[in-house]
Amino acid sequence: MNRLFHVPLSPFCRKVRLVLAEKKIEVELIEERYWERAADFLRRNPAGKLPILRFEGLTLCESQAICEFLEESFPNPALMPLGPAERAEVRRLVFWFDDKFHKEVTSNLLYERVNKKITGEGYPDSRNVKAGAQAIKFHLDYLGRLLEERRWLAGDSMTLADFAAAAHLSALDYISDVDWNRNANLREWYAKIKSRPAFRSLLADQVPGFPPPPHYADLDF
Amino acid sequence: MNRLFHVPLSPFCRKVRLVLAEKKIEVELIEERYWERAADFLRRNPAGKLPILRFEGLTLCESQAICEFLEESFPNPALMPLGPAERAEVRRLVFWFDDKFHKEVTSNLLYERVNKKITGEGYPDSRNVKAGAQAIKFHLDYLGRLLEERRWLAGDSMTLADFAAAAHLSALDYISDVDWNRNANLREWYAKIKSRPAFRSLLADQVPGFPPPPHYADLDF
Numbered sequence: 211m212n213r214l215f216h217v218p219l220s221p222f223c224r225k226v227r228l229v230l231a232e233k234k235i236e237v238e239l240i241e242e243r244y245w246e247r248a249a250d251f252l253r254r255n256p257a258g259k260l261p262i263l264r265f266e267g268l269t270l271c272e273s274q275a276i277c278e279f280l281e282e283s284f285p286n287p288a289l290m291p292l293g294p295a296e297r298a299e300v301r302r303l304v305f306w307f308d309d310k311f312h313k314e315v316t317s318n319l320l321y322e323r324v325n326k327k328i329t330g331e332g333y334p335d336s337r338n339v340k341a342g343a344q345a346i347k348f349h350l351d352y353l354g355r356l357l358e359e360r361r362w363l364a365g366d367s368m369t370l371a372d373f374a375a376a377a378h379l380s381a382l383d384y385i386s387d388v389d390w391n392r393n394a395n396l397r398e399w400y401a402k403i404k405s406r407p408a409f410r411s412l413l414a415d416q417v418p419g420f421p422p423p424p425h426y427a428d429l430d431f
Numbered sequence: 432m433n434r435l436f437h438v439p440l441s442p443f444c445r446k447v448r449l450v451l452a453e454k455k456i457e458v459e460l461i462e463e464r465y466w467e468r469a470a471d472f473l474r475r476n477p478a479g480k481l482p483i484l485r486f487e488g489l490t491l492c493e494s495q496a497i498c499e500f501l502e503e504s505f506p507n508p509a510l511m512p513l514g515p516a517e518r519a520e521v522r523r524l525v526f527w528f529d530d531k532f533h534k535e536v537t538s539n540l541l542y543e544r545v546n547k548k549i550t551g552e553g554y555p556d557s558r559n560v561k562a563g564a565q566a567i568k569f570h571l572d573y574l575g576r577l578l579e580e581r582r583w584l585a586g587d588s589m590t591l592a593d594f595a596a597a598a599h600l601s602a603l604d605y606i607s608d609v610d611w612n613r614n615a616n617l618r619e620w621y622a623k624i625k626s627r628p629a630f631r632s633l634l635a636d637q638v639p640g641f642p643p644p645p646h647y648a649d650l651d652f
Contacts, residue, residue: 256573257527257531259531268516268519270519270523271523272522272523272526272527272530274495274522274526275519275520275522275523275525275526276519278518278519278522279515279516279518279519279522282515282518283515294500294503294504295489295500297499297500297503298489298491298496298497298499298500299496301493301495301496301499301500302491302492302493302496304496305493305495305496306478306493309493310478310480352477
């Protein structure tokens with residue numbers, strides 16, 4: 211059986227889980243307490259990061275390398291357009307989320323409020339939480355503007371960019387840190403992606419000590 | 432004329448410059464004082480990051496999205512292998528450098544010593560410099576181990592992984608922060624990549640206030 215080593219609220223793990231589910235590739239999910247830095251874990255990925263995908267004898271690391279591997283190996287359904295310019299736009303947005311949004315928002319909100327407690331690093335730093343709560347507004351507005359002219363974030367079809375965005379936003383939604391009333395286009399986009407069968411496993415996640423709010427798993431949120 | 436907006440010592444810009452030069456794609460290099468956040472710059476890339484490539488009417492952002500675009504549009508000479516598993520290994524190493532090495536080493540050494548002064552943010556924080564000087568040892572050792580079994584970092588041929596690594600290491604070498612005596616395999620690898628014609632423009636870089644050491648541009652370093 212193929213295995214994905216992950217933690218439930220990690221946006222990088224969620225992105226890979228969404229791609230696997232959308233392509234109907236079954237894997238066993240194994241929670242890895244990455245902060246304990248077990249020898250087996252570091253042998254699989256010397257970078258000390260999740261997700262790690264064990265797939266048909268291969269050990270694959272780095273979420274975007276895994277997603278591109280899955281797209282190349284299982285091209286249907288396609289999560290990347292065919293033209294190089296359109297593909298560059300998908301990747302630009304993936305990195306927007308995995309780098310900029312991650313640094314300005316996810317780290318300041320999710321990691322402060324949840325990860326610090328789980329890993330025993332202590333209490334949230336309120337300055338970081340404030341900075342994250344401020345920064346997410348810019349990002350939600352930017353996504354709203356993109357969606358004024360596009361059905362999906364990178365264009366007319368659903369791509370890895372939508373999954374990267376949904377991975378971060380769904381993890382933040384688990385702790386009620388996304389104001390879905392800020393932009394109607396964005397809310398509509400999230401309702402669309404959230405109702406896909408691939409999303410179900412994410413909506414069923416439960417992190418001990420952090421019960422999700424009722425709207426988290428509600429498709430009519 | 433196609434244009435690359437860049438700053439000389441940025442490893443992300445250097446990676447793209449190496450790929451462009453290796454594929455013999457001529458561009459005009461334009462230095463962008465990104466920290467001044469000019470309106471034109473932010474219009475080109477709302478993420479406020481470099482490099483930005485203006486290419487035949489397209490505006491391309493995010494270094495890895497640009498590199499993949501160039502690889503797809505100009506497949507010769509190839510900087511990616513053909514098999515999905517081999518491509519995943521290239522991308523794993525690219526992200527190793529652009530994420531892990533960047534955070535643990537480049538930010539702590541180059542950004543503390545050089546960028547802070549250029550952008551007027553003040554003096555280096557000696558704790559960060561110490562942390563970077565400690566962390567680079569682990570990374571040099573890891574690369575040395577990879578090169579015990581491989582001619583190039585990701586396998587038998589030169590790929591984007593080598594350029595990502597060389598982009599970071601060359602920028603650090605500009606400020607004498609790489610101990611090339613630590614590993615003979617790594618030194619040999621760097622001598623090989625440094626002697627490529629694509630590297631010449633990087634070796635000619637001059638940052639005002641930071642003259643490079645004599646060994647920086649010396650192919651027999």
